[in-house]
Amino acid sequence: MSAVMSIGTMTVVGMLAFGAVAAGGAAVTAQRMSAAADAAALAGADTAAGFASGEPCDAAAHVAAAHGATVADCGVVGTTVSVRVYAVFAGFDVSAAARAGVPATSSGGAQSGWSKPSDGxxxxxxxxxxxxxxxxxxxxxxxxxxxxxxxxxxxxxxxxxxxxxxxxxxxxxxxxxxxxxxxxxxxxxxxxxxxxxxxxxxxxxxxxxxxxxxxxxxxxxxxxxxxxxxxxxxxxxxxxxxx
The missing domain is CATH 2.70.70.10 (Glucose Permease (Domain IIA))
Incomplete structure (x- = not known):
């Protein structure tokens, strides 16, 4: 009986430990998806503004993939690009969404013909x-x-x-x-x-x-x-x- 109880206790502890690890991993994945959605939406907005050739949602998909994510939905309405991305963790879809406004094609304070390299x-x-x-x-x-x-x-x-x-x-x-x-x-x-x-x-x-x-x-x-x-x-x- 004691052996069975010991195995049972170990099993419960193991399940709890797995649950904690899974929860932590899901949280990290959610953070990564949030960053991927933000970057993908910005890439789509930049493309819509003409800063890059191609289609906004294709650019969003490329950037999302670089973050280990897949674009589930993407659309351009007026001057806003909306993107939803996801990744699979432990058999579940973890997703995030973001929107970005299409920027004006100005140099942002730089000399004519030049542009800032970063928003940071x-x-x-x-x-x-x-x-x-x-x-x-x-x-x-x-x-x-x-x-x-x-x-x-x-x-x-x-x-x-x-x-x-x-x-x-x-x-x-x-x-x-x-x-x-x-x-x-x-x-x-x-x-x-x-x-x-x-x-x-x-x-x-x-x-x-x-x-x-x-x-x-x-x-x-x-x-x-x-x-x-x-x-x-x-x-x-x-x-x-x-x-």
Whole structure:
């Protein structure tokens, strides 16, 4: 009898433990779906505004997939894109919905022909800075770009029209996209999330086009995008043109 009771107790404890793990996993999945819905809706809105070619709901589906989600419903009504995404966890559908307004095609304070690369705040400016270190090493104390942070999976936009010259893993920069704008100007977008590069070498992009999703790859201390700008091979402060 005691053996049976012991097995029964272990079974109940095991079931409770599984339930706790499942509940925790479902909560994490729900958070991921919420982020996926937000990013997908923004991507659809940017495409509807003409910042990227294609159909808004196709763009939303692409971004949702990069977050491990599937678009269940998507629609554009007036100036609003609505998206619902889902993923399956432990046999159940976990879903989230979001809406985003179609943005006006303005440069947001940047010089004519230029656009901000992120909706996030600047977290580190161009030039000298204090050393940032972790177990894998230290970042340079001479910052050859500007960091923006809007959150993991947030959209990254081309700051100017041009041609994609690289889209690959690049050492400490992690996953990076580089765009040649002509006149000796090349912009870079680093630390992109895995599977978050939405353009390929040879693609022509337009100002403000969605090109990637924010991540934490390479020598990074949290999700952000490191934006660099080169003129004739020398790094310059991107804010001289971004305002």
């Amino acid at each position: 705040e600047i977290t580190s400016g161009f030039g000298p800075r204090e050393a940032q270190c972790d177990d894998s090493g230290c970042a340079s104390t001479v910052h050859q770009g500007v960091d923006f942070s809007a959150g993991c999976g947030a959209p990254i936009y081309a700051i100017r029209s041009g041609v994609v010259v690289s889209a690959a893993q690049s050492g400490g920069y992690g996953n990076q996209v580089r765009i040649d704008h002509g006149d000796g100007l090349v912009s870079g977008y680093a630390h992109i999330v895995d599977d978050g590069m939405l353009v390929a070498v040879g693609d022509t992009v337009i100002t403000g086009q969605l090109i990637a999703l924010e991540g934490d790859t390479g020598q990074s201390f949290g999700c952000h995008v490191h934006v660099s700008l080169e003129r004739g091979g020398a790094f310059i402060d991107p804010m001289t043109v971004l305002g």
